[in-house]
Amino acid sequence: MSYLPYVxxxxxxxxxxxxxxxxxxxxxxxxxxxxxxxxxRRERKPAATPGPATELNR
Known part of the structure; x- marks a missing residue:
């Protein structure tokens, strides 16, 4: 009996x-x-902030 496979x-x-x-x-x-x-990197990059509020013109 050989134990080689087990070892x-x-x-x-x-x-x-x-x-x-x-x-x-x-x-x-x-x-x-x-x-x-x-x-x-996410914290360093500033979030996209909206610009100053302006009235809409048509």
């Missing part, structure tokens, strides 16, 4: 979980930084 599977699962544990925080940081930059 290979266990190491494969370990490698996938280890890779996800490495990548997930970095992806979250990138997503949060992008959201912060977009929010800062």
């Amino acid at each position: 290979i599977g266990a190491y494969a699962v370990f490698a996938l979980v280890f890779l996800w544990d490495f990548l997930a925080p970095r992806l979250q940081v990138r997503r949060e930084l992008r959201a912060a930059r977009l929010r800062a």
Whole structure:
């Protein structure tokens, strides 16, 4: 009886979980930084304000 398939599977699962544990925080940081930059850009750009009120002419 050989445990080789079990050991290979266990190491494969370990490698996938280890890779996800490495990548997930970095992806979250990138997503949060992008959201912060977009929010800062929206707040920096002045809203479209209407001009001075004038009477309509026909």
